[in-house]
Structure formats: C-alpha cells, structure tokens
Amino acid sequence: MKIIGLIAAMLLSVWADEGKMLFEKHCLSCHTPFVPMLELKENFADHNNTLLKLKAPTLNQLSYRLKQRIGDPKGDKEIHRMEVIAFMSSYVMNPDRDKSLCLDEVMRAFDTMPSLKGKVSEEELEEIGTYLYDFDEEIVKQKSVKFEGFEKALQRAKKEDKIIMIEAMSRTCHxxxxxxxxxxxxxxxxxxxERDFIPVSIDISTHALPLGLKAELTPSFIFIDKYGNVLGNIPGAWGKQDFLALLKEAKEAAKSKKAKK
Ligand code: HEC
Structure with a gap:
C-alpha cells in the first residue's frame, strides 16, 4: 500500500511539473506567476498598473479569481477543477472580454489576450489547468508564516523567550x-x-483550543506568554498595518506582565 502511495505521489509531482513546464512554455511570456496580493491591489486599484507594468493578470490572480467565480467553490473539488479547466481552455482558444472574470480595475490595464489556437493542444491545456487550479493555495502555503503545533510552540516560547500567537481559524472561513x-x-x-512570536494555527471546527481557551469568531488571535498567561484574545480579520499594530500591543502586554513579576 505504501509503495502504491509513493508511486501515486511521484506521478502527481511529475504531473504538476509538467503543468508548470507547459505554463512556462506557453503563458509565462505574459502571465507572471506570483505577486503578493497587497502589491497587486496597490498596482491595479491605485496606479493603473504603472507600478508593476504587468503584461497580464498574474497566475495567482487567475488561480484565485477563476476558482472563486466559476461553479461552486465549496462543492465537489474534482467537478470544480474540471469546470475551471474548461473555462480556462476555452478562454485561451477564444479570448472574450465579455466572459473574463478578473476585476474591471485589473482588466482595464490590458488589451485582449491573443488566441492561442493552433499553438497549444487540449491535452496541454488540461495540464496547465491542473497547475493553475492548485497554484494559489500552494504558493500561499509556501510563502506564508510557518505554523507550529502548540506543545512544540510552548517549549520554543520558553527557550527563545517568545510569545505564542494562536490563530483560531476554520477551513471554510472566508x-x-x-x-x-x-x-x-x-x-x-x-x-x-518571526522576531517575537511563535505562530500556531488551529482549525476550531475540528480541534479544541489548548488551555481550555475559547474563540467566538474566526479568525481570532490569541496571544500567550511563555508562562501560559493569556495576553489577549482578539477576534477579527485585519489589514497589514492594523495587524502589525496588534502584534506590537501583544509585545507591550508581555513586557508589562514581565515587569510585574
Ligand atoms: C501574449 C500574451 C499572453 C499569453 C501568451 C497568454 N495570455 Fe492569458 N491573458 C493575456 C492578457 C493581456 C489577458 C487579460 C485580458 C484578457 O482577458 O483578454 C489574459 C487573460 C487570460 C485569462 C482570462 C482572465 C479572466 O479574468 O477571465 C485566462 C484564463 C488566461 N489569460 C490564461 C492563459 C493561459 C493558460 C495561457 C497559456 C496557455 C495564456 N493565458 C497565455 C495575455 C496572454
């Protein structure tokens, strides 16, 4: 059984590499793979693409947007994947601005994509589509904060004199x-x-929070010092600046707790 799993995993990774290679061959000349979301927002919403001067929507934009707008994103994943690939394949053969899904503020920066009829086959588009479908989640996983398990985080917090930050989340929380x-x-x-915290992410629809903690909303951010004292339990999704301010407050709270000891 293990060997079959291994072979399946290998085939899957070859498959993904194939999609990546074909994307690079046929699409990369115009579609940049990844630009962080906040930079994209600034570029398109505030500067009409004069900051990044992109030639087309990025792959992470396409991946996110197509999956969000086509079919039922919360329904069966394989059906959804087929629907997204079908849309992408037909768009590449017959680009049509009336059908495009990216925001107007993005699209206004571009001329219509030239059709790739005769340049790329249906089979190749199938593989590029698979790569596109998984791209956004993969890249976010790769580039984002690396989360620890709680027990390990507690040990590290003691050793490295850091604060534990638990993100109470759930799979389906937008x-x-x-x-x-x-x-x-x-x-x-x-x-x-990374400087002051050890991040832990817990899906509260499937797992209990440690120390008998409760979170009313997802996401909530719970800060715990290395002695196990709760410094704050703050619900809500935050923008970058507000979140940085929140981290700073947690640091101050830990400091003043320490001073009282
Ligand atoms: C010559 C440049 C160029 C190439 C090559 C190219 N594209 Fe595009 N593509 C664009 C531009 C520009 C847009 C945005 C304007 C539009 O939708 O026509 C776009 C839009 C798209 C959209 C629609 C986005 C939406 O909002 O619905 C999809 C899907 C897409 N491209 C996929 C691909 C794939 C897959 C490949 C490779 C097989 C590819 N493109 C190759 C320039 C290109």
Whole structure:
C-alpha cells in the first residue's frame, strides 16, 4: 500500500511539473506567476498598473479569481477543477472580454489576450489547468508564516523567550483565507512574527483550543506568554498595518506582565 502511495505521489509531482513546464512554455511570456496580493491591489486599484507594468493578470490572480467565480467553490473539488479547466481552455482558444472574470480595475490595464489556437493542444491545456487550479493555495502555503503545533510552540516560547500567537481559524472561513493570502504572506508581517512570536494555527471546527481557551469568531488571535498567561484574545480579520499594530500591543502586554513579576 505504501509503495502504491509513493508511486501515486511521484506521478502527481511529475504531473504538476509538467503543468508548470507547459505554463512556462506557453503563458509565462505574459502571465507572471506570483505577486503578493497587497502589491497587486496597490498596482491595479491605485496606479493603473504603472507600478508593476504587468503584461497580464498574474497566475495567482487567475488561480484565485477563476476558482472563486466559476461553479461552486465549496462543492465537489474534482467537478470544480474540471469546470475551471474548461473555462480556462476555452478562454485561451477564444479570448472574450465579455466572459473574463478578473476585476474591471485589473482588466482595464490590458488589451485582449491573443488566441492561442493552433499553438497549444487540449491535452496541454488540461495540464496547465491542473497547475493553475492548485497554484494559489500552494504558493500561499509556501510563502506564508510557518505554523507550529502548540506543545512544540510552548517549549520554543520558553527557550527563545517568545510569545505564542494562536490563530483560531476554520477551513471554510472566508476572512481567514483572505488574511492568509493578503497579510500572513507579507514579508514585513512575517519578519515581525518571526522576531517575537511563535505562530500556531488551529482549525476550531475540528480541534479544541489548548488551555481550555475559547474563540467566538474566526479568525481570532490569541496571544500567550511563555508562562501560559493569556495576553489577549482578539477576534477579527485585519489589514497589514492594523495587524502589525496588534502584534506590537501583544509585545507591550508581555513586557508589562514581565515587569510585574
Ligand atoms: C501574449 C500574451 C499572453 C499569453 C501568451 C497568454 N495570455 Fe492569458 N491573458 C493575456 C492578457 C493581456 C489577458 C487579460 C485580458 C484578457 O482577458 O483578454 C489574459 C487573460 C487570460 C485569462 C482570462 C482572465 C479572466 O479574468 O477571465 C485566462 C484564463 C488566461 N489569460 C490564461 C492563459 C493561459 C493558460 C495561457 C497559456 C496557455 C495564456 N493565458 C497565455 C495575455 C496572454
């Protein structure tokens, strides 16, 4: 059984590499793979693409947007994947602005994509589509804050004199996802977290919080010092600046607790 699993995993990774290679061959000349969401927002909403001068929507934009707008994003994943790939394939052959799904503020920066009829086959588009479908989640996972398990975090907090930050989230929570994609991936935020915190992420729809803690909303951010004292339990999704301020407050709270000891 293990061997079959291994072979399946290998095939899957070859498959993904194939999609990536084909994307690079046929699409990369115009579609940049990844630009962080906040930079994209600034570029398109405030500067009409004069900051980044992109030639087309980025792959992470396409991946996110197509999956959000086509079919039922919360329904069966394989059906959804097929629907997204079908849309993408037909768009590439017959680009049509009336059908496009990106925001107007993005699209106004671009001329219509040239059709790739005769340049790329249906089979190739199938593989590019698979790559596109998984891209956004993969890249967010790769680039975002690295979370620990709670027990390990507690040991590390003691050893490294840091604060534990628990993100109470759930799989289906839209604002959790939004924060993961926009804030937890920002270099300044990652740096601030790595310097003073040990991040733990807990899906409260399937797991209990430690220390008998409760979270009313997702996401909530719970800060705990190395002695196990709760410094704050703050519900809500935050923008970058507000979240950085929140981290700073947690640090101050830990300091004043320490001073009282
Ligand atoms: C010559 C440049 C160029 C190439 C090559 C290219 N694209 Fe595009 N593509 C664009 C531009 C510009 C847009 C935005 C304007 C539009 O939708 O026509 C776009 C839009 C799209 C959209 C629609 C976005 C929406 O909002 O619905 C999809 C899907 C897409 N491209 C997929 C691909 C794929 C897949 C490939 C490779 C097989 C590819 N493109 C190759 C320039 C390109």
């Amino acid at each position: 604002f959790c996802r939004k924060m993961e994609r926009e804030v937890m991936i920002d270099t300044e935020v990652i740096r601030a977290i």
